[in-house]
Amino acid sequence: MKLVKLQQLCLLSLLFIFSCASNTQTTGSGVVLPETLRGTGRDMSAVTAIHKAKIDVVRKSTLALLGEKQFQLYEPQLKINVLSPSNPDDFIYRESLKNINLQKDGEFFTYELEMRVNWTNLKRAITSSGVVMDSQSGGDNFTSDTRTGSDSTGNTSSLNPNAQRARDLITGETRSTGTQTGSEGTDTANTPPGNTSLEATADDWGAATDEEKSIIRRYVDTMTYMVYFADAPTEDPAILKAAVTKANEYLAQKTIETIDMSQIEKIKADQKVLYEESTGNNVSFVQWIAQKLNADVYVEIEATSSGRTVSSSRHFGSVNLNIKLYDPSTAQLLGSVPYKTDEGFSDKNQLDAKILAIRPAFLSIMPRAIEQAKGYMLKTLTRGIKYEVILQNTSDSRLMSRFRTSLARRVKAVNVVSSSASETKYEVYYIGMIADLEDLIYQVTDTLPGLEGMNKVIQRGKSLTMNTGL
Incomplete structure (x- = not known):
């Protein structure tokens, strides 16, 4: 009974989201897909809250495509290949992101965002995950074609029951009466047919063979990382260097190849003029160094700290860290991990307390960061x-x-x-x-x-x- 109520609640939530969509697409078999959906994310970090809102939209879109039974059946595969925290941007248009509502509850941010869904990429990822989108799931009723599937009188009775149910769910319209239960539909007569996205996909580059996939996996498993801090830091250099040191220590413990900070410092000191002459400052100094040192991934650390002193021998400090991972050749963001350390204690001074707070943080940060970078590179290196x-x-x-x-x-x-x-x-x-x-x-x-x-x-x-x- 609880499961039925939960499913009903999910359907009602989807109905509300879809009825709020201002732009729609119509598939070849008459099922209307909303062009924009809303998602909600909550976290202590604003960046992570936005990321969670994107994942929420991808989850709702996937549920709409598959239906509850297929979604539950294939949820393990979907969590890896579609609903993974590392790749929601593959299934939305980032430039369409619109902030509908922002609430701050103590230290938590709650974002409600609206964004366009890339239905073509989403369906491709679902089928690539081994999901069988048969006629009973409604999957085959969703294509990139935006022409209506009804006849000239608007009759959609030819749809199979599952497709009709999906259509009713999305449009808020019942088949027997044609009555709208949600907001008024959007005129799709002028919607251009086909997928108009100019974004290249894996198909454009050619599918990777089994041998090539093996090469990609080996390459990703042996990538070289370069860790440093942003070009114009505002935090105490001692805190930033301590963060870089701890990140490198973690990588070394995992036998992951990393570039020593002394090499970076040497190039930074000796080749500033060469950087300016060769790039015109069109790329960041850190990215240029990463290219020069042939790093596969560069990790940029941002930090802001706070501290307090209770007495001459009781000092406390904490640090807000944001770890960003980039592809040096393109500056493409591969992942981002925000983290707030626990408060550190020192009997010396606040700076020492802040550095002590950093040390355990990277045991939590780096595994997440590396997983994001590897996940992104495994997908993009098919090109x-x-x-x-x-x-x-x-x-x-x-x-x-x-x-x-x-x-x-x-x-x-x-x-x-x-x-x-x-x-x-x-x-x-x-x-x-x-x-x-x-x-x-x-x-x-x-x-x-x-x-x-x-x-x-x-x-x-x-x-x-x-x-x-x-």
């Missing part, structure tokens, strides 16, 4: 690992064009970054190790008269420099 290939002596532009065309057939993508008679730089997206890419380049050049003398000059991280022999 290939990004390598830099530099060719020296490229005076024959026609030959270079043939080289690029031939290589592009063997990798995911090849982009020309810069080109001159003396040197040409490429971005190559390839699923494989850099040694494999070098072998592949030799295979390509062996088939191109004039480039048989190609040889390696230097390889550093994900950058490969070769001489054409021209």
